[in-house]
Amino acid sequence: MTDVISLTGLAKTFGRGAGATRALDGLDLAVAAGEVHGLLGPNGAGKSTTLRILLSLLRPDAGEVRLFGQDAWRDAVALHRRLAYVPGDVALWPDLSGGQVLRMLAKLRGRKGDDKRLAELLERFDLDPGKKGRAYSKGNRQKVMLVAAFASEVELLVLDEPTSGLDPLMEAEFRACLTEEKARGRTILLSSHILSEVEEVCDRVTIVRRGRVAESGTLAELRHLTRTLVSAEVERLPSGFDRFQGLHEVRITELGGGGGLGGPDGLDGAQANGGVRLECTVDTDHLSELMVALGTEGVRSLTSRPPTLEELFLRHYAA
Numbered sequence: 001m002t003d004v005i006s007l008t009g010l011a012k013t014f015g016r017g018a019g020a021t022r023a024l025d026g027l028d029l030a031v032a033a034g035e036v037h038g039l040l041g042p043n044g045a046g047k048s049t050t051l052r053i054l055l056s057l058l059r060p061d062a063g064e065v066r067l068f069g070q071d072a073w074r075d076a077v078a079l080h081r082r083l084a085y086v087p088g089d090v091a092l093w094p095d096l097s098g099g100q101v102l103r104m105l106a107k108l109r110g111r112k113g114d115d116k117r118l119a120e121l122l123e124r125f126d127l128d129p130g131k132k133g134r135a136y137s138k139g140n141r142q143k144v145m146l147v148a149a150f151a152s153e154v155e156l157l158v159l160d161e162p163t164s165g166l167d168p169l170m171e172a173e174f175r176a177c178l179t180e181e182k183a184r185g186r187t188i189l190l191s192s193h194i195l196s197e198v199e200e201v202c203d204r205v206t207i208v209r210r211g212r213v214a215e216s217g218t219l220a221e222l223r224h225l226t227r228t229l230v231s232a233e234v235e236r237l238p239s240g241f242d243r244f245q246g247l248h249e250v251r252i253t254e255l256g257g258g259g260g261l262g263g264p265d266g267l268d269g270a271q272a273n274g275g276v277r278l279e280c281t282v283d284t285d286h287l288s289e290l291m292v293a294l295g296t297e298g299v300r301s302l303t304s305r306p307p308t309l310e311e312l313f314l315r316h317y318a319a
């Protein structure tokens, strides 16, 4: 089946000469029908530029942009009836009320108007449709567009940092809506620099860094590439420990008998059998070796967990 979104080799430079910014540098992205896809990256990575090119609001210097299998630029008018876009910074018409904007957008998206659904969404997002555009806060302008997008019946939602102006309660509501829309089979592309937002709802994520894809896959696939964090207390370190393969960021603390308050002086003399605390990260394919070796050395406590996306991210952007 054709992907709903297919971007190939996108390049975009803003400005010229010394002041030029290469916002996109050969970016590829594919989103299948029914998929919720997270476009992750820090500020300035090129997320909004990607989405604006997808929406034909901006022309790329190079690359191919296909929506529903068609040329996104040439067939823009017809294609845009099948999607809803919520930009990162929503501008509304100052003299139109929220309700007027919602009715107008519903008409544009060819909807007869399911007022029940709209009322439900207004309620859930705690949005007063009577106010004029100029009176809304950033968060409320964003809510108007989100409500319009969720109320529509389009096949594809493109959301640029949709929760950046929402408070935590509204964020939770937003996530609930996403899950419902996913169940209805909509395709959703959502950009974010907030990992927890994406972690919960996305089938796949693409991590963008400096205008290129750093990594793309399901969360499970991305985690597979990463290390496991291990923290253990053992009687003593396994013999030959310093020759172990696949260990990183190793920290070894000798545990004194005298409790946890000792500073460096307290640790110095602690050669007695207070045991050893080992903290490290392990390449996943070396994990079982380490577990077996520790197991023979009197394990007192052991925790291991996959890194959070936060930690994944730090590793990506630390360099």
Ligand SMILES: Nc1ncnc2c1ncn2[C@@H]1O[C@H](COP(=O)(O)OP(=O)(O)O)[C@@H](O)[C@H]1O
Binding pocket: 014, 015, 021, 022, 023, 041, 042, 043, 044, 045, 046, 047, 048, 049, 050
């Ligand atoms: N209209 C523009 N003119 C000049 N530079 C721009 C413009 N839009 C974006 N940029 C630059 O392109 C880079 C990518 O921006 P953007 O796509 O907005 O990143 P993100 O959405 O990931 O934060 C940034 O360095 C940004 O400053």
Ligand SMILES: [Mg+2]
Binding pocket: 047, 048, 049, 088, 160, 161
């Ligand atoms: Mg942006």
